[in-house]
Structure formats: structure tokens, C-alpha cells
Amino acid sequence: MDYPAFHEEVREALSKIGRPILGAHIASDRRSSLEYVGVRFPARRKIVSAGFSFSDRDDEQVLHIWNDLWMNSTNGDVMFCALDYCKNQLKRAVNLENWFTVRNWVVRVENWAHSDELCTIYSCYLATNDPVCWNDLDQWNRSDKEWYKRVSIVSLLRNSPKYPTYIPFDRAIPYLKRCLEDDRYYVQKAVGWVLGEFRKDYQAQVDEFLSTNLKAISATALTRALERATRDERSQWRHRKKELS
Incomplete structure (x- = not known):
């Protein structure tokens, strides 16, 4: 130090x-x-x-x-x-020069609270659409490290209850798909949370994604993604998933 x-x-x-x-x-x-x-x-x-x-x-x-x-x-x-x-x-x-410093902070993440606060910072840089920032995110998304993968998808959202999305859902799909079969708890919780937040603005597209990937989506992620759905909707999704198992 x-x-x-x-x-x-x-x-x-x-x-x-x-x-x-x-x-x-x-x-x-x-x-x-x-x-x-x-x-x-x-x-x-x-x-x-x-x-x-x-x-x-x-x-x-x-x-x-x-x-x-x-x-x-x-x-x-x-x-x-x-x-x-x-x-x-x-x-x-947003000073993009600072990205070259804070992008390294992901190496210290070992808990969900630091992870999600850091994602709030990263989302501000990603929202500028800078290719260097997005290239780094892509590398984290392809990493085998649990917290890198979580950061790579939670950073796709803005820390705003009213306006959490800053990119179209289509752009988030590849990042989410690469995390579907990672069964680690904090990755799956993040998958579900990110899907749930995107569902506010892109319900039809998210539901199509859920249908297409229902067998691969974990019960943990599905439950989190449907937290704001009606009881009947949640029951229908669970039944559909059970039929695939």
C-alpha cells in the first residue's frame, strides 16, 4: 500500500x-x-x-x-x-480516462454488495457506448470467475428504480446466455434480477427469451425474473419448466 x-x-x-x-x-x-x-x-x-x-x-x-x-x-x-x-x-x-483505473477494481470483488456498487459505476461508462469499456465487459462475461461474470451482467443496468435500462434488451441477450449454465448462486441470482429489470420495459422480448431458454434457466433465476409477475403467471412458468425436466 x-x-x-x-x-x-x-x-x-x-x-x-x-x-x-x-x-x-x-x-x-x-x-x-x-x-x-x-x-x-x-x-x-x-x-x-x-x-x-x-x-x-x-x-x-x-x-x-x-x-x-x-x-x-x-x-x-x-x-x-x-x-x-x-x-x-x-x-x-464521465471521464473515460478514469476507466483505465476503475476497470481493474473488479479483481477485488468478493461479495455481492461491492459487486453491485461497482456495477453502478461501470454502467455509467458503458452508457457512453465506448468500445473499450464494452470490450472489457465482454472479456469478463467470458471469464470463468464468478464475480467477473456477475459484474458483466449487472452492469447492463442503471442503478435507478424507475429507469434501470439504458440499452435495448437485444444487446443484453448474448451476455445473459453465456451465464445461463453457470450454476453458481450469485451468477444465477444476477441473471434473474437482470431479466426481471429488463422485463419492466421489454416484457414481450424477455418472455420470448425465457420461453426459448426455459430448460437452461435455473429455478433460482426464473423465480427472481418473475418477482413482479402475477401469481398465475409465475405458476404457469413453473409448470412449463417442470414439464421440460
């Missing part, structure tokens, strides 16, 4: 408002091997927005520091702060 003093500064600021019992629960809930001091999201984001001793440096230097902390910290809350910083910056503008 190049900036241990800054790491300690961030960790100490979090520890002052942390709750160890909550931290232990977070680690258990997320099946994470990282340390957590136990800070709720709103309080943590407030700390990040207030800034640290290095926050008044230029943007390139600050990102360099957060990159060092993300890549080397064993504290999950410190890592969340790095994600919070990037999300704050993206509210102002």
Missing part, C-alpha cells in the same frame, strides 16, 4: 461511528472475508462527501489514492468509500 496514512485516516473516521456488532453481521450476511466496522450507507456517504485530508488534491491524484486503498485494503467499509467517491465524481461527468 502506497498510502497507509490515508488508509488509517479513512478507517478511523469510519470507526468513530461504527458498530462492531453490525460489522460482524454485515460480513456474515455478505459471506465476506473482509473486516467491517459497521457503518450504515447514509452515514458513510456523508463522511465521504465531507472529505479527507487528501480530498483537496486534483482529481487525478485523489483517484490514485482511492485506487490504492481499494486495491489493498482489507476493510470493506474503506473500500465502499472508494466506490462512493467514484459515484460522486460521475454525477458531475
Whole structure:
């Protein structure tokens, strides 16, 4: 680690408002091997927005520091702060040069919460339609690594309850198909969630995809994809899948 003093500064600021019992629960809930001091999201984001001793440096230097902390910290809350910083910056503008830094962050992902927050960041870059970003996503999608594959499909959505989609469903299909037979839990949960979100805007196309690939789609993914469907619809889909088994 190049900036241990800054790491300690961030960790100490979090520890002052942390709750160890909550931290232990977070680690258990997320099946994470990282340390957590136990800070709720709103309080943590407030700390990040207030800034640290290095926050008044230029943007390139600050990102360099957060990159060092993300890549080397064993504290999950410190890592969340790095994600919070990037999300704050993206509210102002998307600087594609920063992609060459944050694209490497996927290597540290080991739990669903960090994964999904990082996907929020990645989706902002992908929405620019930059070919370098999409090429990286394609490589992750073809990887054998569980978190790479999850990131490659969750990043296809924007973190917005009202407007989650920013690409047509047709563009998402190849990425989803390459994940259908990966039976790892967090990949299948992601497949179902992504399908469910796309179903809001592209129900006919998603239902056609479900029909075509029903035998390959796991029960976990199907259940998640149909969470917003009516009870009768869910029952019909389950019956159709059972007939194929």
C-alpha cells in the first residue's frame, strides 16, 4: 500500500461511528472475508462527501489514492468509500480516462454488495457506448470467475428504480446466455434480477427469451425474473419448466 496514512485516516473516521456488532453481521450476511466496522450507507456517504485530508488534491491524484486503498485494503467499509467517491465524481461527468483505473477494481470483488456498487459505476461508462469499456465487459462475461461474470451482467443496468435500462434488451441477450449454465448462486441470482429489470420495459422480448431458454434457466433465476409477475403467471412458468425436466 502506497498510502497507509490515508488508509488509517479513512478507517478511523469510519470507526468513530461504527458498530462492531453490525460489522460482524454485515460480513456474515455478505459471506465476506473482509473486516467491517459497521457503518450504515447514509452515514458513510456523508463522511465521504465531507472529505479527507487528501480530498483537496486534483482529481487525478485523489483517484490514485482511492485506487490504492481499494486495491489493498482489507476493510470493506474503506473500500465502499472508494466506490462512493467514484459515484460522486460521475454525477458531475464521465471521464473515460478514469476507466483505465476503475476497470481493474473488479479483481477485488468478493461479495455481492461491492459487486453491485461497482456495477453502478461501470454502467455509467458503458452508457457512453465506448468500445473499450464494452470490450472489457465482454472479456469478463467470458471469464470463468464468478464475480467477473456477475459484474458483466449487472452492469447492463442503471442503478435507478424507475429507469434501470439504458440499452435495448437485444444487446443484453448474448451476455445473459453465456451465464445461463453457470450454476453458481450469485451468477444465477444476477441473471434473474437482470431479466426481471429488463422485463419492466421489454416484457414481450424477455418472455420470448425465457420461453426459448426455459430448460437452461435455473429455478433460482426464473423465480427472481418473475418477482413482479402475477401469481398465475409465475405458476404457469413453473409448470412449463417442470414439464421440460
